[in-house]
Amino acid sequence: MNTLFLRTLAIVPWLLVAGCNESTDATVKVTRPNKDPYPSTYVVPNNVTFVLLHANILTGDGAELRNTDLLVSDGKIVARGTNLDLDDSVLRIDATDKWVTPGLIDVHSHMGVYSAPSTSNHSDGNEMTSPVTAEVWAEHSVWPGDPQFEKALAGGVTTVQILPGSGNLIGGRGVTLKNVPSTTVQGMKFPGAPYSLKMACGENPKRVYGSRNMLPSTRMGNMAGYRKAWIQAAEYKKSWDEYAADTRDRSLSNTPTRNLRLETLSGVLEGDIRIHNHCYKADEMAQMIDMSKEFGYKIAAFHHAVEAYKAAPLLAENGICGVMWADWWGFKQEAFDMVRENIALVDYAQACAVIHSDDPIQIQRLNQEIAKAMSAGNRMGLDITPAKAIRWGTQNAAIALGLEDEIGSLAVGKNADIVLWTKHPLSIYSHASKVWIDGALRYDRFDPSVQPTSDFNLGILEVGAIRP
Amino acid sequence: MKNFLFILFFSGVSIAVTANSLLIKNVDIYSSRGIEVNTNLLIENGQITGIGNRIAQTADREIDGTGKSITAGLFNSSTHIGAVEVSAIGATVDSYSDNDSVTASLKIAESFNPNSTLIPHNRTHGLTHALMVPDSRTHLFSGQVGLIQLGMQPRVIHDSLAIAVDFSEYGFKVSGNSRAAALVELRQALDDAKDFSRNRKAALAGDHRDYELSYADLAALEPVVNGNKPLLVRTNRASDIKNILNIALEFQLKLILMSALEGWMVADEIAAAGVPVIMDPINNLPSAYESLGARLDNAKLLSDAGVTLIFTGMGRSESHNAYLVRQSAGNAVANGLDKSKAIAAMTKNPAKLFKASVTGDIVVGGLADLVLWGGDPLELTSEAELVMIEGEIIPMKSRSLQLRDRYFDRLKQ
Numbered sequence: 001m002n003t004l005f006l007r008t009l010a011i012v013p014w015l016l017v018a019g020c021n022e023s024t025d026a027t028v029k030v031t032r033p034n035k036d037p038y039p040s041t042y043v044v045p046n047n048v049t050f051v052l053l054h055a056n057i058l059t060g061d062g063a064e065l066r067n068t069d070l071l072v073s074d075g076k077i078v079a080r081g082t083n084l085d086l087d088d089s090v091l092r093i094d095a096t097d098k099w100v101t102p103g104l105i106d107v108h109s110h111m112g113v114y115s116a117p118s119t120s121n122h123s124d125g126n127e128m129t130s131p132v133t134a135e136v137w138a139e140h141s142v143w144p145g146d147p148q149f150e151k152a153l154a155g156g157v158t159t160v161q162i163l164p165g166s167g168n169l170i171g172g173r174g175v176t177l178k179n180v181p182s183t184t185v186q187g188m189k190f191p192g193a194p195y196s197l198k199m200a201c202g203e204n205p206k207r208v209y210g211s212r213n214m215l216p217s218t219r220m221g222n223m224a225g226y227r228k229a230w231i232q233a234a235e236y237k238k239s240w241d242e243y244a245a246d247t248r249d250r251s252l253s254n255t256p257t258r259n260l261r262l263e264t265l266s267g268v269l270e271g272d273i274r275i276h277n278h279c280y281k282a283d284e285m286a287q288m289i290d291m292s293k294e295f296g297y298k299i300a301a302f303h304h305a306v307e308a309y310k311a312a313p314l315l316a317e318n319g320i321c322g323v324m325w326a327d328w329w330g331f332k333q334e335a336f337d338m339v340r341e342n343i344a345l346v347d348y349a350q351a352c353a354v355i356h357s358d359d360p361i362q363i364q365r366l367n368q369e370i371a372k373a374m375s376a377g378n379r380m381g382l383d384i385t386p387a388k389a390i391r392w393g394t395q396n397a398a399i400a401l402g403l404e405d406e407i408g409s410l411a412v413g414k415n416a417d418i419v420l421w422t423k424h425p426l427s428i429y430s431h432a433s434k435v436w437i438d439g440a441l442r443y444d445r446f447d448p449s450v451q452p453t454s455d456f457n458l459g460i461l462e463v464g465a466i467r468p
Numbered sequence: 469m470k471n472f473l474f475i476l477f478f479s480g481v482s483i484a485v486t487a488n489s490l491l492i493k494n495v496d497i498y499s500s501r502g503i504e505v506n507t508n509l510l511i512e513n514g515q516i517t518g519i520g521n522r523i524a525q526t527a528d529r530e531i532d533g534t535g536k537s538i539t540a541g542l543f544n545s546s547t548h549i550g551a552v553e554v555s556a557i558g559a560t561v562d563s564y565s566d567n568d569s570v571t572a573s574l575k576i577a578e579s580f581n582p583n584s585t586l587i588p589h590n591r592t593h594g595l596t597h598a599l600m601v602p603d604s605r606t607h608l609f610s611g612q613v614g615l616i617q618l619g620m621q622p623r624v625i626h627d628s629l630a631i632a633v634d635f636s637e638y639g640f641k642v643s644g645n646s647r648a649a650a651l652v653e654l655r656q657a658l659d660d661a662k663d664f665s666r667n668r669k670a671a672l673a674g675d676h677r678d679y680e681l682s683y684a685d686l687a688a689l690e691p692v693v694n695g696n697k698p699l700l701v702r703t704n705r706a707s708d709i710k711n712i713l714n715i716a717l718e719f720q721l722k723l724i725l726m727s728a729l730e731g732w733m734v735a736d737e738i739a740a741a742g743v744p745v746i747m748d749p750i751n752n753l754p755s756a757y758e759s760l761g762a763r764l765d766n767a768k769l770l771s772d773a774g775v776t777l778i779f780t781g782m783g784r785s786e787s788h789n790a791y792l793v794r795q796s797a798g799n800a801v802a803n804g805l806d807k808s809k810a811i812a813a814m815t816k817n818p819a820k821l822f823k824a825s826v827t828g829d830i831v832v833g834g835l836a837d838l839v840l841w842g843g844d845p846l847e848l849t850s851e852a853e854l855v856m857i858e859g860e861i862i863p864m865k866s867r868s869l870q871l872r873d874r875y876f877d878r879l880k881q
Binding site for chain 1: 848849
């Protein structure tokens with residue numbers, strides 16, 4: 001893909017052409033810190049060419065196609081339609097009267113950083129030792145053996161964004177993973193996926209640090225904390241930009257000192273790292289948007305956006321996704337103004353509406369969360385079809401992650417992340433029957449040999465009796 | 469003759485109609501008789517007076533129930549409704565106490581707030597009753613379990629149905645980080661309660677030995693050790709469940725189990741003891757070492773063994789969204805549980821066990837405490853279209869719906 005190619009280019013050292021001075025050196029090599037020091041080692045295990053025949057397809061980008069064939073080769077969707085010209089070697093899978101969707105995407109999960117069992121040794125998601133910890137990376141906490149991953153896979157979830165917690169103003173980098181078994185997190189990392197940075201509005205940071213009698217203890221303290229960080233980041237970025245632009249004196253002594261915290265923040269200012277901002281309330285979303293304009297960066301999404309329906313036009317205008325639950329409320333004051341129609345209303349205002357779980361139980365049934373949000377919208381008179389509603393966990397989620405060119409729909413050219421369901425995907429009685437990631441079968445409800453299980457479960461669950 | 473009020477909401481416009489009879493036609497009825505397809509239901513003065521295809525009578529109001537279904541009003545059997553408004557704001561939370569001198573005597577129902585916003589929110593989605601179960605904070609004994617009704621005049625039906633005990637990892641933590649110590653503590657308390665019961669007068673006069681628990685706590689435990697009130701024990705690990713079954717046998721207690729994530733491993737023992745289980749069938753993760761065996765078909769396996777199921781759920785939303793017990797029940801069915809049994813676990817079973825003023829069933833002669841669903845009663849795309857609580861139709865009005873209408877109006881402009 002072109003985007004992948006560009007991203008690969010972005011991580012090689014910059015080559016600068018020297019200015020027109022007396023120097024005869026044609027080029028001076030400027031070494032910037034490696035932007036991908038923990039690269040993905042993900043591989044697709046096999047390359048079966050197969051076709052799903054006569055499927056009912058929710059394409060993930062808003063359409064419903066009945067009795068349609070879907071051809072997969074080399075991990076991509078290569079054809080979609082009826083009466084496809086098929087080679088004899090193509091594996092045929094009958095999907096008559098069955099439903100197919102893209103793999104579901106959860107843009108807000110803490111699997112691996114808050115693994116099961118939820119003991120203190122598995123509490124690796126919140127570096128609450130300073131209000132700004134942009135230097136920490138969630139991937140350095142992820143335990144790939146977390147037995148929660150396989151349960152999400154059985155629910156049809158193929159891509160997850162693992163985020164740090166929300167105790168800090170700026171909590172650290174998130175990472176996007178393919179939901180595949182692996183002994184290393186590198187083996188799960190989505191190749192070329194942009195990094196994200198977790199920020200948090202509201203009650204959590206001010207509670208955590210206010211109780212320690214330090215900034216922030218108020219919402220205005222929150223804002224001061226973020227702004228101070230962005231000012232430092234802008235200065236840091238400037239020092240590297242000046243270093244890169246300065247072709248006269250290339251001695252080691254003037255190389256700026258690396259600062260991991262500011263490196264991530266300046267990555268945001270450069271547009272490489274996407275802001276995923278825990279933010280419940282509409283008024284705080286407006287402040288965060290103004291702040292992003294003050295410092296010149298873009299917000300990808302507001303997460304836990306319980307009041308997104310109050311800010312929906314603002315989200316639409318600024319191209320920010322609202323990432324929401326179907327119905328959670330009341331656990332904090334900032335989650336008091338929940339409406340079940342939140343996702344439907346954000347969609348109605350033509351903003352990017354996304355479902356998320358933030359929960360290892362609900363990630364197993366994002367389809368049900370989508371069904372509830374759709375039903376609430378229809379109850380108030382909106383005409384939301386399943387084809388439109390499924391977008392909240394497919395195309396729109398991919399947009400939030402900056403991966404809309406690769407995943408989130410079953411269009412020709414996209415990655416073959418596919419779920420075959422036992423019943424209509426929005427029915428409570430439905431299960432993921434088969435789940436493919438990049439065209440490789442990763443889960444089969446009816447074949448225990450394709451039901452991955454964590455090392456942790458060995459000797460705990462009986463072999464061959466993988467529990468639902 | 470008592471009239472009741474219909475308030476119908478269409479796009480924010482309310483029309484009030486008084487009527488005393490209602491006929492729902494061509495509807496599927498889910499009851500203890502099973503599923504009756506495409507039948508009629510007649511309600512007069514808040515009472516079910518007719519079920520079947522032969523109802524010839526006309527009514528003041530008729531609803532076409534084609535494609536819709538009716539169940540009894542839903543119960544959620546482990547909530548804090550009325551004892552919590554905002555979980556993170558301690559001043560609004562009365563579901564536990566940090567006072568270690570108040571244990572079994574704590575009656576959560578005494579803190580019931582009938583004006584809680586959780587009540588209209590939940591009843592508009594079909595929840596008509598809820599069990600209030602206190603949490604432990606300082607002691608194995610959490611307090612006394614209450615039953616509430618979520619109608620237009622929300623009220624406590626019973627303030628002491630059972631005494632709750634936390635025999636889970638949390639309870640072990642507050643009793644010295646040891647299962648064995650927790651067992652000693654539990655036995656000691658039950659022995660003391662028996663002793664107190666036999667020597668009540670002398671004990672209260674100060675002429676008897678000292679007890680670990682207060683007189684109030686011992687008095688609360690008296691009906692438990694005398695076999696008149698159940699002990700409701702939250703516990704998960706199979707071996708812990710067996711220990712509790714043994715204690716119940718030893719002290720001749722009535723017992724209700726709660727949570728029981730590894731219940732399926734000892735399903736036959738639970739069934740043989742005739743002990744009902746309150747559970748959320750959605751939990752399938754090894755979230756703690758006491759629940760490594762958690763699985764989605766726990767409800768099915770317990771039911772197959774003959775255990776009476778009573779549901780709560782869903783997940784962490786069991787109070788604010790207590791109505792989502794329906795989603796938990798649906799998932800139990802998706803994982804093998806019989807549909808009628810799943811519905812009974814949130815209607816008839818709790819109504820009977822907790823001595824509600826309604827039957828938890830759709831039967832002629834019973835109070836109309838029921839929900840008309842837009843489709844299959846467990847599908848999440850089926851909304852509660854009409855809810856009756858103890859014979860009264862409740863208005864589809866809540867803080868959440870008011871917020872929705874306010875902002876939808878703005879977005880439409």
